[in-house]
Amino acid sequence: MPVEPPPTTWDLGSARMDVPDDLIAVGADLEPGTVLSAYRLGLFPMGLGAHGRPPIGWWSPVRRGVLLRDDLHVSRSMRRSVRRFEVTVDTRFEDVVAACADPSRSGRWITRDIRAAYGRLHELGWAHSVEVWAGEDLVGGLYGVAVGGLFAGESMFHRSTDASKVAVHALHHIVYADGAPERIIDVQWRTPHLATLGVREMSRETYRKALGAALRIPPPEGFGT
Template sequence: MDLEDLRAVTSTASEPQVLSAYRAGLFPMGIGRGGTGRMGWWAPRRRGVLLPGDLRVSKSLRKSMRAFDFTVDTAFDDVIRACADPSRAGAWITREILDLYTSLHAHGWAHSVEVWKDGRLAGGLYGVAIGSLFAGESMFHRETDASKAALAHLVGLLDDPSGGVTSADEGEWLIDTQWQTPHLATLGVSEISGLKYAARLESALRGNRAQLILNK
């Protein structure tokens, strides 16, 4: 996290603020230790994104995925709580963030992808879908490759031509990962400039693919 990517600070965050922020290319994260303190609104100068056609699925990940089962929005509370585990390195999800995104989920904006193995939650991710944008917030794993598998499954849903989205203006999807990390880079996440991200975001917000597919 680079403070040069910080664009604004507020005392609190509300659902309308968060949704407006995503549409403007910002996302919320507390500026204090562990995400505590005042709310920061961030827009990285170098934005991590996963674009259509860029996903990399290794042979080992493909093999792992065959052992997993996948669902969407069946265990959102469990996923976000696992992501918020304070014992995780770099933990930043506070009670305020947890409650805020749980409310966004209840109103159809925030979604989770769950990965199961032998009936147990093995990993997952959550984020917000607006138009054809999926703004990823966090992921976790309890089994090897489970978080990677969650992202690969999400891409499969967004790519699926039979996903129930047929209108001409469905839009090319965009997954925002905020920052690129070595872990995400192995999956095909790249960095683009803030200006290029703004253009991609504008295009994605004109569509409806992510929002319609994840709200089915």
Template sequence: MPIPPPPTNWDFALDQVAPGDDLIGVGADLDVSTLYAAYTQGVFPMGIGEHGAPPIGWWSPDPRGVLRLDDLRVPRSLRKSMRHLEVRVDTAFEAVVAACADPDRDGRWITPEVAHAYAALHEAGWAHSVETWQDDRLVGGLYGVAIGGLFAGESMFHTVRDASKAALVALRDLLAADGDPRRLIDVQWRTDHLATLGVSEMTREDYLRGLPEVLSAPLPALWA
């Protein structure tokens, strides 16, 4: 069982943030204690410079993109693709982050500083990767932060068809294994692509209201 880090010196209170404002602050640091505190309060970091460059911005989207475990849509074509993929968990965390940070990707935002911070969070037991492999080659995956019943997804990638979607299905199955209904996958923002998989939106107010119950669920056995 990972041990919660010491309290952070930074304040992520959202009571003064106007509805509809996604960016709630700038600055702070990316220490394990800071990241842990942020996620437990519905906040996550992303640089506001070009391609995620500093300064670090702290975000709490309104509305928030979420995936309830029962809402994930798995079409027949995806199930067929999954037969040719092997799923592994936490065997190549830094490689997944590096693939997500590929400088050739459109919209890239993961900087070396961010990659280093999440590697430290992984070492502390709070960040995890779900990977898809083909012929012993990493071809897709995702990574994020798991605290209680919350999995806060950060990024995903694929180099073969459906490899990232297969990782998402595997994540859902991992979280749903014990049938705890409190668990939730946070995807930050809903996109048209994610909507086809079952992602929906909720207001920040509703997300924050329900977050304590989500966090009160135990970590999945694999990560506990």
């Protein structure tokens, strides 16, 4: 089971959730207890400075991107790719995060502090990675945080066509293996790429209600927790 860290000293619960903006609060820290408290409230951290530098912003999108149990779209090309690649879980967490943080990527936001924060969460059993392999080469993957029935996806990457889609396919299988409809894969925002995989949007209010139900069930067994 994951190790519960010391509670945060920040009162994230006092942040107003009725603002018509995705950004809810600014400040606090990236200690494990703070980040977990944020996820349990429907928030996630991302820096406001250039390329994700401080100050830290705490976000709750007005329209939240989610991949639900019955929504994954598996195309014929994805089926072929699933057979072509190998998938592992939690074997190369640091390498997956490093690939997602590659400074050559456009829109990069994963800073050294973010990498360290999620590394600590991984050591405590909360953050997980899915790795996609072509032979001995790491060609894709994703990472995020599992809190109860919530998997909060943070970032993904690919170095081979469809490798990130295969990572999402594997994640969906892990999270929804028991068929529990209360589980949620949260992807933060619905991008055109994620929409092709079946990601839909929820209002902030609907998401927070669904989150309450998700947090009451245990994490998926596929992460070994």
